[in-house]
Amino acid sequence: MASTTGIADTTPDVTEGVEGEDGVRRRDFINIAAVSAAGVGGLAVLLPLVSQMAPSKDVLAESTTELDISSLDVGQSIKAVFRKQPIFVRRLTPAEIEAANAVNTSSLRDPQTLEERTKPGHESVLVVMGVCTHLGCVPLGAQEGENKGEFGGYFCPCHGSHYDTAARIRKGPAPSNLVVPDYEFTSDTTLVIG
Template sequence: MADGATPVNSADGENRREFLYLAAGAITAVGAAGVAWPFINSLNPSADVLALASTEVDLSQIEVGQSVTVTWRGKPVFIRHRTEDEIKQAEGDDGAGLVDPQSDESRVIKPEWLVVVGVCTHLGCVPLGQKTGESRGDYGGWFCPCHGSHYDTSGRIRKGPAPLNLLVPEYEFLNDTNVKIG
């Protein structure tokens, strides 16, 4: 050899080639993981969504017969402090021909408090009936003017195209005056 390079036997060449393949593969894998991680991490819920995973509501300010709307996970949640008449009407309608049969008892923890997600189950509109003077439909609950769905005082669909009752979110009473949704 005129260059002064040392001759390499074929076994050493194969070992070096295998090492280079392994090293290049490892670097490629680390690079792919480095590129993929931000994408995968972007699929996680954002901090504001995690902060809204549960909501606590003070019920002491809600009078009998009054309804309030709170936001939970970006959706309106209707909380109604039902009157005795609304409770009796809801319990009396348990045997009525309901589109989505559920008893009033299965939809509430305490009969005087109704907590439902305020999104119509037909096309996702927000039904009317929370504010004084708004139409509450034919059954005294909520009315979705977009397509004419009528909900009763337990949030059950009674008339119209909606296929399901208003959703009851997971909630619990922390004490007599506070409820935690989510």
């Protein structure tokens, strides 16, 4: 620019030279570098926090229970432990299956058929959590000679809940049937709970 005095103005224009050859300003580079460093730092802090919330090996070991029921005869039960709670596995007799199927499910407090509580092809094997749904006591009836209640299934001695042969609540304060856990048969004689 020329000044009015005839001397050439040598002060640089402030708008010139701010951008580099590729069109990125130094300030943009610094911003990108700072945000990237903050992101890497954030990941370095979050990764240990998230990984510590993963279940430990002993917890993972308890997440499933495998049971061999090959020696379980008709009419017998076994007790097992799943996640520190009792499990009842019973091979129902034909009379117990008939008694369970004879019940009108609309008359039940928690209506379920025996078929809904067992696996297809294994309708004679009933797997339930051995915890009363009232206040968490362990019902009787899984072992020989124990009180099976008025309906031939399980009886909770704490507050008098009676369950039938399909472990459905029939009498007493329990609000629902004994819980059927997630399980599957890996063979005809082996089941995995969990």
